[in-house]
Amino acid sequence: MKTNQLTFLKWLKMLGSSKTGSLGAIIILTVTFTASFASFIAPHDVYEVNLNAASLPPSWMDGGESQYVLGTDRLGRDLFSRVIYGSQISLLVGISAVIVAGVIGVPIGLISGYYGGFIDSFFMRIVDANIAIPVILIALFVLGFLNPNLIMFILVVGVATWYTYARVVRSEVLSLKEREFIKAARVTGVRNSVILIRHLLPNVTSSVIVVSTLSVATTIIIESSLSFLGLGPKAITWGALLSDGRDYLATSWWIATFPGIAITITVLGIILLGDWLRDVLDPHSHV
């Protein structure tokens, strides 16, 4: 317990010494907090229609009202509350889809890199096939068939992006395989499954953490793009808000602007934290 606290403090100290890393962490904490307590933070009911307050500009502009900080949409719904609620889906999809992708991609990467040969070629051709079709298009294709609910949506995005993990883990395993400790384990007759799980898996964890973090950023952008295209989960999402705002760009610029700022800030936070993690966990890698 004591050592756990110590390492946690050590990490916190390391994070504190990096300006961009701490900025990223603060952004992510804020967004997570907002998403978790959306119902307490949001000043208005997100579905509450108030036609007397329709299309109000943000409160600091002429004609804005102080109770609608970021203005309202054409039905008088509070944009600020809707942006707050939008964080829930983005975070949920971002994190869950990354877990789905990792659960598929990491074992395949391990096996592919360790066994090589036909198994490797087989999986790598699937990766090639996956990469040849943009993730957005795969998701469009599959979601076009199924009536997308949230779970299906997460699964589709996760399955469409597993290859990142497979590739990274595979290339790590390829170089680890040549290292003494793995060779020694093989020579002394340690079973392959044990080598994979006890020796290789722990050694690819830091890469997986880095890839996962940066993947959350990509996934949030994919989620919001699909929502923007009208194929997202049936909920209030930043992408869907943006898509609403698109039709009123000339008259109510704020509807399209603020959800986009929310996406950008969230993704920025994740990228900053991910870059910091990469520098800390994997000092050899660049780009």
Next chain:
Amino acid sequence: MTYIIKKLFQIIPVLFIISFVVFIFVNVSGDPVVLMLPEDASNEEIKAMQESLGLDKPVIVQYGLFLSNVMKGQFGQSFVYKQEALPIVLERLPATFELMIAAIIISILISIPLGVLSAIKRNTFIDLFISGTSVLGKAMPNFWLGLMLMLVFSVYLQILPVSSRGSLLHLVLPAITTGTAMAAELTRMLRSQMLDVLHQDYMRTARSKGLSHFSVVYKHGLRNSLLPVITLIALNISTLVGGALVTEVVFAWPGIGQLVISAVHARDMAVVQACIFVIAIFVIGANFLADILYRVVDPRIKYR
């Protein structure tokens, strides 16, 4: 040469896998006939469609039929356009191609000076500013950037057209929208690449020969940093196409993206399938070309 042949052979299984997955989805996830026809299709239409698809035969035979049709470029009739799907898709290809080429050119034009500058001025305010901007460029979803550019340049300043394809001016905003994420990525990579190159022996030699600063940096340094740029662009072609699809919707750009998204909404599966194959072949082809180009540009690289 053997390398090229080997690479070509790797493409075949990839296309098989794609066709197989598309087939599975079209045929196993529900009644394809219902999916491929509009909701108000008559019984005769359903029957005709079932026969034309050979749905009374075993699955393997069905896949064989599907495969041979795909190879012939027959993806079936689009019920929206009332004609073969492939020509409709190919007709849209030049617009998407134009957008992508413009996006790549813009991202290169932005990233080379910025990447080099931020490497030379390492850890100065300029470097910090450029690095910060490129992280921001990566974080912005392109469809939002597109809307914001539209808001500023078309709605308020009214100096660029709002949407659709036409003159070169129509291309500016969509190309910036599609190219920004790539430009951000390239800038970051060029910076770290240049930082490596700047300390190489040949750079010191070039400087000691008394060559001008510009010539040293751009002729000797940049040229050696450009190889990874080709790779990075090739690796990101798929993402770039994905971005272009969304950009097309934002700017009503009449390319494949707009087509595929309206086809998905209309459940015009023949067109969707044709789009998937055309895009996949396009991406695979681009990667293949980049692979060869890479080899031509840098003869030091030996392939197994």
